[in-house]
Amino acid sequence: MSFTSISFLLFLGILIVLYYALPKKIQWIVLLAASYVFYFFAGVKYFAFILFTTITTYLVTTYMDRNNKAKDAYMAEHKAEMSREEKKEYKQKVKKKNRLWFVITIAVNFGILFFCKLLLIEPFNTWAAGTPGISFLSIGLPMGMSFYMFQSMGYVIDVYREKAEALRNPFKVALFTAFFPQLVQGPISKFEQLKESLFSEHRFDRQAVAFGMQRMMWGFFKKMVIADRMAIAIGGLRATEQTGVAFFVMTIFYSIQLYADFSGGIDIAIGIGETLGIKMPENFIRPYFSMNIADYWRRWHITLNEWMKTYIFYPINVSGPMLKLSLKARAKIGRLGMRLPVYIGALLTWLGTGVWHGFNWKFIVWGLINCIVIVASEELSPVYDKFHNKTHLRDHKGYAVFQIIRTFLMMNLIRSTDLFENVGLYFKNIGSLCWNFNFHILTDGTLGKIGITTADYLIVLCGVIIMFIVSLIQEKTGKSVRENMQSIPRVVRYIILGAFLIIIIVFGYYGIGFESGNFIYGKI
């Protein structure tokens, strides 16, 4: 059941009615039932996976929480009698007790994710395709596995670190794991971010429901009117030489497609949450307005990056071995040595992020390039500062625009690793930008033969302009367009929304003959 299908809208409509009509105490149960119905539509055979993650998450978190609570109670009772060392020793003992099952749970769950991702590449894919019982895993990952696994394991780590209290009700754990708007492509919520609104009671709030629907509509527009059109054009460009200008145009198209597709899907997910009174974390903050790559990664796929930072980068950085390494290296090679754990942490984090996207060299290379660019720009920042202080470039408004365009173009090139299964070809095509321009594709009609018409180009152009204006308004006012629109007379507002709905229905790419409904990140 795709977010962009009529059956999904019907499903959501029924859910909203039931959600607000039934007693508020059981709202979360209604959500769980709806989430499982949604998951069943994705394929019954996948259900065992999410159930396994849910059960193991519940068992280990309640076990650790019980131990932690018993420890706290014991220490409070014997506070006066215990020495500092005894307290430390006792804490360590409990930690060790928890660690065993914690490590097993994390290893087994990530092992499953690892295994399933492995089956998507050769020669494992061929083996899986021919092996009864698991042949379905050769086609793709169980729906949302990369997302629900990270969300659940984040919760397990939080409980282990005593940053969160475990849920005592297994069905609530099930809902946290399988909450359906997040299953397709995130966002990956942290337990503390979601628990409050997910399990609390919600009154019907007309404004919130209307806002949620408007956000969903915005997502449908991005996905169905812009992203799916660009997907056709990129498919068409793949059949061309893909060098020089063709490569550059393809990277621009891909940047438009990926943003409209991914952020559109997230808009739909967050919009669904809003109609149900549930607040999910934002995953994008106008990433194409970033001034540098580090800024970009604070604005793009925020929840994954937060996860990676919280659960991989920081723990590596502050781990005992790294601190020791830092001290030793500092003594030998000075400041660079002190920064060694940061480099190692960044490298492992970016490799992890790459692998999360899939076991493919293109993702590894993508992660490495990001890592190198970010680390280099951080290390060179004193040089930049000197340069900027001398030239006063930062005082000019035009320089900010230059930085934005520069960052966009850099990310454009880095991101386009996605487009090539062969990493060598990717670098060759980047090289072609310098020696094989192929300007003729702009004039010989090639762009008119890649599956979309002149009218389609016009629609995409209008769509991109609308997205740009909306982003600009958000950036300038710090408020969403929906909030800004509240000052417009209601009649005008409704007419604008009605027109928007008609635009989506008429100009959307959906139905027979269109490969709509699948989100790029839905396959990860």
Next chain:
Amino acid sequence: MKKKLIAIIAITVIIVAAALLFFQALLVPKYMGEAFKEGALIAEYYDNAGDNDVLFVGDCEVYENVSPITLWEEYGITSYIRGSAQQLTWQSYYLLEDMLKYEKPKVIIFNVLAMKYGSWKEAGTKAEREAYNRMSIDGMRWSKAKWDCIQVSMTDEERENGGAWSYIFPLLRFHSRWDEVSAEDWQYLFHRDQVSDNGYLMKTGVVPVEGEYHDMPLADYTFSDLVIEYLDKMRVLCEENDIQFVLMKAPTLYPIWHDEYEEQVEAYAEKYGLVYINLLEHIEDMGIDWQTDTYDAGLHLNVYGAEKLSHYLGQVLMDECPGLEDRRTDESVSGKWALKVEKYMNRKNALEKGE
């Protein structure tokens, strides 16, 4: 305040709905151009329903080969052809169900060629099949018969892409035509011309038959259970409504009507005491000349062939169907049919002149 809000919402909903209906009317195919007139046939029936003694259902073998005007002129038989391109057996059944809500004929004739298609997968590519489904179903008025017809007819791709919703709101299917809107779409925004003569789609061209048609042998010629199920349904429906059910095979040369098919239809007709008219066996009796009476080398008849066929068929029907009578002196229908004859002759003259 609340009343004002409700009023604003209601007005907005009405405006949006009206706009969507407008776009739907603009973007659905009109089938008025020469190439795809078949698509307009099913909807035309409703303007001609009510007093037909004979109803035909089936694929192009009925709407291209039988002339109801000749049947009227020569035998006083009032008839209508509810045919559509590649109409499958189950679609014929639901079209029959639909027609019986508007009239009670004395004879129903089903052309058996479509029985060779055991499922939509055997009747063309999924894209072709979807186009044929549209031509056979979209023109039906909303009823349980239409709903059931949709359910049994949809291709896998249709089921995955909106399913029945795109039949309920055709804009969901045809929205992508926004960049193909032509003068025809504006011209026929709110009305359609009659493209047929009581369901007969007239062609006057001549493309003679050259050589013989051959087919690859099939592994199995047995009609599918689904086909037999719907043939039974048609037969039972006729029995329940006291209508004579007749089977017919038009005399066209391709697709080839294999002996194995023939044997099964003959056995079925014999089992249930049905009249079966295989016109392939009477080509000479009808006087059909494959050099002059076909517009596409024997796949379909032109108007001259259709008139010869109808001349022959009319006599067979008068002989085999005791319920039929010559109604040329029946004033309740003769005036109306005189106008139909006039339109038919005008159309024929115009086509012959190449207008």
